[in-house]
Amino acid sequence: MLDHDGDENYQPHLIPLEGGHPEPVFSDILGKMRVHLVLCDIQNNIAYFNAESREDQNQHAFRANLQTQILTHLGASPYGAYPGAYSPDHRHAILVDGYTTGDVVLYEWKEETQEKSLRFGIPLERRTPGENVPLNGINAIEYLGNNELLVSCALFTDRYAPAVLLPGDSQPLEVAVQGIKHTGDGELETLNHLTGNRYLLVYNIDGCSWLYEAVFDRSSLCLTIDQVLVGDQPPLSNGMVFSYSYDPLGDRYALSFSTATSPTQIYTIEGNRRDKITRHTHERILGIPQEYLSPGEDASYISFDGTRISARLYLPARSLGFSEKRPLIYYIHGGPQGQERPDFAWFSMPLIQFLTLNGFAVFVPNVRGSTGYGLGFTKQVDRDWGGKDRLDHVHAMQLLKKDPRIDASRAGVVGRSYGGYMTLTLAGRHPELWSAAVDMFGPFDLLTFLERIPETWKPYMKMALGDPETDHDFLVDRSPKTHLHQLACPLLVIQGKNDPRVVEPESRDLVTYLRSLGKDVEYLMFENEGHDVLKFENRVRCYEAITEFFKKHLNP
Secondary structure, three states: EEEOOOOOOOOOOEEEOOOOOOOOOHHHOOOOEEEEEEEEEOOOOOOEEEEEEEEOEEEEEEEOOOOOHHHEEEEEEEOHHHHEEEEEOEEEEEEEEEOOOEEEEEEEOOOOOEEEEEEEEOOHHHHHOOOOOOOOOOOOOOOHHOOOOOEEEEOOOOOEEEEEOOOOOOOEOOEEOOOOOOOEEEEEEEEEEEEEOEEEEEEEEEEEEEEEEEEEEOOOOEEEEEEEOOOOOOOOOOOEEEEEEEEEOOEEEEEEEEEOOOOEEEEEEEOOOOHHHHHHHHOOOOOOHHHOOOOOOOOOOOOOOOOOOEEEEOOOHHHHOOOEEEEEEEEOOOOOOOOOOOOOOOOHHHHHHHHHHOOEEEEEEEEOOOOOOOHHHHHOOOOOOOOOOHHHHHHHHHHHHHOOOOOEEEEEEEEEEEEHHHHHHHHHHHHEEEOOOEEEEEOOOHHHHHHHHHHHHHHHHHHHHOOOOHHHHHHHOOOOHHHHHHHHEEEEEEEOOOOOOHHHHHHHHHHHHHHHHOOOOOEEEEOOOOOOOHHHHHHHHHHHHHHHHHHHHHHO
8 A cells, every 4th residue: 555755645566576666556446535554354355445535525435356456346435445354255244334434334234235234233314313332342253153253342341352243133242352461451452353263362551562372262151261372571562563464374473573662573473372472573773782772661640630640651761871861742642542552663652752762751641542452441532632632631730740850840841633633722722831742743723624634534533533613613613723922932833745634734824824823933834745754864853953952941
């Protein structure tokens, strides 16, 4: 799947096994769509795509035979039509519509009829005004025999658990999980079929990955864990699995794994007891001894209303020799329904480490609205951007002032995407907290932001953020634009020219507005990036620009 300089107009390409350049495929149909590879059956050369129209609000589902290059249209919807699972013979497929996080409806496409029919849930058009539809939170689907489905869902617990969906209107059946080894706060992230009655269970516990193998007994409705693959011991612990793949012929796994202090490494796991772990790469952070990096420490706290907020504090390593109170960088993740995790492969962790190397303390919270702590926690940000999530941040700053290792009077705030929105919100509504701020492609005016996003995003954002017509006053109040006349610190704005989510004019409007008020604003725009900074030379420039900006204004 390739795009051009971050424009996210992804298109499928084939690369010959004997070598050569990627060549576009199915471009006659998919060329006018933003395409995502969702599922791939490598044994049968069959792939499933979700394709977002660039002309209207519909999303489409396709099945692609990569050998014959036959593309089959499975369905369309403004709410997803997202391929969730396929039957072993590929004659049936589950298509997922998602209205907001956790509010999911399943349809089943059948080859014999070439149509889809409702499989589970209550579609939006069948709901009465004001009807309270319980969230099911289905986030993984596998076909069983007899047209049953094994799913991961929030039907029985807020932290997600397996369940069996029967054909027809029967109530789902709860599936027990036995043999869990982890402790801590988190949730079941997904499940995958391996072979026979064996399944892979993936848990996100305090941001760290735990992977288990389990045997499914349909008669007793129980998944019994008999192997721990990741999470319980080094080298595969206290970090995040970025990607994994199971090889049924060799009965082995390949996976990529990183921590807060280690770049992504590739491992294989094999053997009857899964005790043969082989590391195949030796990526290093060149020129930086391991002891100079910060592993971070738990800094979770109780917020203003009694809600527990998971957080980590990264202090400069003792070997760097910093002794006095350290100036603070407050780092806010995107999403909003995302999570900051100990993952060096992600944009933020190298930046966090670079900031600690330069003498800063970096505080990284996962406030309400974040994923990883149950569906109820995640849902709290829906239609409340800049509400209780903002107050979680403000409360954290009051607590950080009491830490004798931190000088909270020299504090900077930085965030990307929604984190950029929250950075602007905090800088405008709570100017007394900050001595510097860095916004990376954050929405400035929620009304223009909602107008400028891709058409296929608008149905979701209308429900999850607000309707520009019926919620106009709310969106004005929650827009950074309304409060940024109070900005009292220097601001650095970073933007990608080709960003399709928060388009470049959104940041340009922000800079123009603040400069018209005489505010101190710097603007760094990357001509060949989108809603991220991916190219190596750009990342170097971006990390250095952020760090030098904070060094200039916070005096570490």
